Amino acid sequence: MRSTFDPAPRRPTTRGERLGAALFALLLTGLLAAELLQGYSPRKLSVLFIIAFWAPLLVVHELGHALTARLLGWHVHEIVIGFGPELARFSVGGTRVTLRLVPMEGYVVPSPDRLEGARGKSALVYFGGPGAEVLCALLALAWLGPETMFTRTEAIPVIAVQSFALAAVIGVLMTLIPHAGGGGASDGLGILLSFRLSDNDFAYRMAGPAMDEAQRRIEADNTEGALEHIDAEIAHDPNNPFLPIMRVRCVAATGDRETALAELERMREQPHHSDLVEGERLHAAARVVLEAGDRELLADAEGACRAALERMGGSPDVQVTLGAILIEQARYREAEEILQTVFKRTRDPWQEDRCMAYLALTALALGREADAELFRQAFEARSHNRRLRKQLSTNWIA
Amino acid sequence: MQPELAQAQPRYAAGARSRFIMNTYLHLFGAVMLFVLIEFALFQSGLFAPVLSAVAGLPWMAVLGIFMVGSWLATRAAHTATSMTAQYLALGVYVGMWSLLFVIPLAYAMMYAPGAISSAAQVTVFGFAGLTAVAFTTRKDFSFLGAILKWIAVCAMLLIGAGLIFGFELGTFFSVGMVAFAGAAILYDTSNVIHHYPEDRYVGAALQLFASVAMMFWYLLQIFSSRD
Numbered sequence: 268m269r270s271t272f273d274p275a276p277r278r279p280t281t282r283g284e285r286l287g288a289a290l291f292a293l294l295l296t297g298l299l300a301a302e303l304l305q306g307y308s309p310r311k312l313s314v315l316f317i318i319a320f321w322a323p324l325l326v327v328h329e330l331g332h333a334l335t336a337r338l339l340g341w342h343v344h345e346i347v348i349g350f351g352p353e354l355a356r357f358s359v360g361g362t363r364v365t366l367r368l369v370p371m372e373g374y375v376v377p378s379p380d381r382l383e384g385a386r387g388k389s390a391l392v393y394f395g396g397p398g399a400e401v402l403c404a405l406l407a408l409a410w411l412g413p414e415t416m417f418t419r420t421e422a423i424p425v426i427a428v429q430s431f432a433l434a435a436v437i438g439v440l441m442t443l444i445p446h447a448g449g450g451g452a453s454d455g456l457g458i459l460l461s462f463r464l465s466d467n468d469f470a471y472r473m474a475g476p477a478m479d480e481a482q483r484r485i486e487a488d489n490t491e492g493a494l495e496h497i498d499a500e501i502a503h504d505p506n507n508p509f510l511p512i513m514r515v516r517c518v519a520a521t522g523d524r525e526t527a528l529a530e531l532e533r534m535r536e537q538p539h540h541s542d543l544v545e546g547e548r549l550h551a552a553a554r555v556v557l558e559a560g561d562r563e564l565l566a567d568a569e570g571a572c573r574a575a576l577e578r579m580g581g582s583p584d585v586q587v588t589l590g591a592i593l594i595e596q597a598r599y600r601e602a603e604e605i606l607q608t609v610f611k612r613t614r615d616p617w618q619e620d621r622c623m624a625y626l627a628l629t630a631l632a633l634g635r636e637a638d639a640e641l642f643r644q645a646f647e648a649r650s651h652n653r654r655l656r657k658q659l660s661t662n663w664i665a
Numbered sequence: 666m667q668p669e670l671a672q673a674q675p676r677y678a679a680g681a682r683s684r685f686i687m688n689t690y691l692h693l694f695g696a697v698m699l700f701v702l703i704e705f706a707l708f709q710s711g712l713f714a715p716v717l718s719a720v721a722g723l724p725w726m727a728v729l730g731i732f733m734v735g736s737w738l739a740t741r742a743a744h745t746a747t748s749m750t751a752q753y754l755a756l757g758v759y760v761g762m763w764s765l766l767f768v769i770p771l772a773y774a775m776m777y778a779p780g781a782i783s784s785a786a787q788v789t790v791f792g793f794a795g796l797t798a799v800a801f802t803t804r805k806d807f808s809f810l811g812a813i814l815k816w817i818a819v820c821a822m823l824l825i826g827a828g829l830i831f832g833f834e835l836g837t838f839f840s841v842g843m844v845a846f847a848g849a850a851i852l853y854d855t856s857n858v859i860h861h862y863p864e865d866r867y868v869g870a871a872l873q874l875f876a877s878v879a880m881m882f883w884y885l886l887q888i889f890s891s892r893d
Contacts, residue, residue, distance in 0.1 A: 298839070306836060
C-alpha cells in the first residue's frame, strides 16, 4: 500500500535504536499472532508456512546461482545467506559461505573463467536463482496436481504445499522484476544488464576475488602474502588489466613506495581507454599516497579519488579511500559524511568494518566520544583488519 | 549517550531548509485538500456509485496490483523527475488513485457506520500532529526505521495476498498493526523531511507524507467501521 522511498537508508546503529526497533517488531509480531488466532482457520496458517519456507527457498535460490555458475565453469567466490550479524563463516570447495542472522535475502559472488561467452553465461547465472525456485514451484504442482493446487482447502498438509509453491512464486517475482535497490540489481535487471557489459566489466569481475583476497591479506598485515597471491593470479591471467594495478597497491603496502610510484608512472604513460581501468589506476595512486603517509601529496590523492569516482560511478571502495584521505587532512565532517553514505548502503561485511573503524576516528576527532566508542567496540568485536586495529588503538591512546 | 549520527548528514543553510519544510507541508496540505475535494465531488454528484461498481467489480487482487504499480510509478516520478510539471502530475495522479480506492470504505462507512469517518479523520489528524511534534521537538534522526518499514510492508503485503489467495479475512488486529506501521512511517518521513530530503524535492516529500497519512486514515476507518 505504500511505496517506500528511502533518501537515507540506515540501519539501527545505537543501542536505543536497536531496542526500539526490536520492541516495534515484537509489538507487530504479537499483533500478527493475535490476528491469526482471532477467528482461527487452517487457511491462516498459510502466512506462517510462507514465512517458514522463505529461508529454505532463499538457500535454494542462492544455490541455484552458485550451481549454475559452477556448471558454466565459473568460480563461486562467496555465498551469503541473510543479512545482519554474522552467525557462521566456512568454506566449501573454495567457496566462502557466510550465514547471517536474518535469512530474508542473500547474494552470490561469482567470477567468470574467461571473457568468451561471458555475457550469456552471466545472464544464465542470474537466472539460476529464480530458475531453482521455479523448479520448486513446479515440483509442488506435480506433487499435488493442478486441481488440488488451485483449490481452497482446510487440509493443513495441502495448505503447506500450496504455501511452499506460493513462497517460491513470490521469490521469483521479487527477483525477476527488474529493479535496483539495496545493495545492487535484482536478478531480472542483472539478466538485462549482462548483455550491455563490456569486456572490461567482466575482466574486473574476474579480477575481483583476487583483488579482494589481496586487500584482506594487506589488512591482516600479511603484505608479502598479498603480493604472492596477486603475482600468482597475474601468472594465471596475464592479460587482465586490473591485476597489475592491484599489484601496485600490494607493493605500496610492503613499504616499497618508490617501486609502486614507478609502476604507476609507467601505467600513466600508457593510458587505458576504459574508464574502469583508469579509475582503478587513479584509486591505486591515492592508496599509494595513503600507505606512504605522504602529507604533501594528500591533496593530489584526494583529486585522484574524486576523478576515480567520476569514472567508476561512485565505487564504495574509492569512497572509503577518500574518507581515509579526508581524515588524514583533518576534514572529519566531510569524511564522516562520505563514510556514512557507504556504511548505510554496503552489504559487504569487510566494507562495513572499514567504515566502522574510520567512523570511530571521525567521531573521536569531532568530540563525540560515545559515538566513537560505539563504533570502535562494534569494529573490534568482529573485524580481522589488523592495520585499522593498530590505527584505532594508537588514536585511542593519544 | 545516543550517537548523534544525524550530525554526519550534510549541513543545510537554515533558511533554505526552513523553506523546504514549509513547501513540503504546504504541498501536503494541498494534497489532502485535493483528496477531500475529489471525495466530496464524487459523493455529492453521485459519481461514487459507478466508481464503486467499477472498483468492486474487479478482483481485489487486480485492484491492489493496479494501485501498487501506479503508486510505484507516481512515487518514482515525484522523486526523480526533473520537470516540476511531471512532479505535480505524479502527486495529482497519486492523490487521485487514493481517492478512487477510498470510495469503497467511505461508502461502506456512510451506510453502515455513521460517525466512523469523522472519528477516523480526527484520530488521523491528532496522530499525525503528535508524531510530527515528536520528530520536530526531539530532532531525532529516525531514518534507521527505513529497513524495518520495508520488511513490515513486505509482510503486510504477504498477509493481504495470502488472505486473498487462501480465502480468509483480516481483522482488527491487522488494522491496529497497520496503524502502528503508518505511525512509524510518519515518524520516518518527517525525520527525512527534517534531515535528509534534497531541498528541491518537496513534492516527493509531500507525496510520501500523504501516503503515510492516507494509510493511517484507511486502517483507522477499518477499525471504526468494524467496531460500529
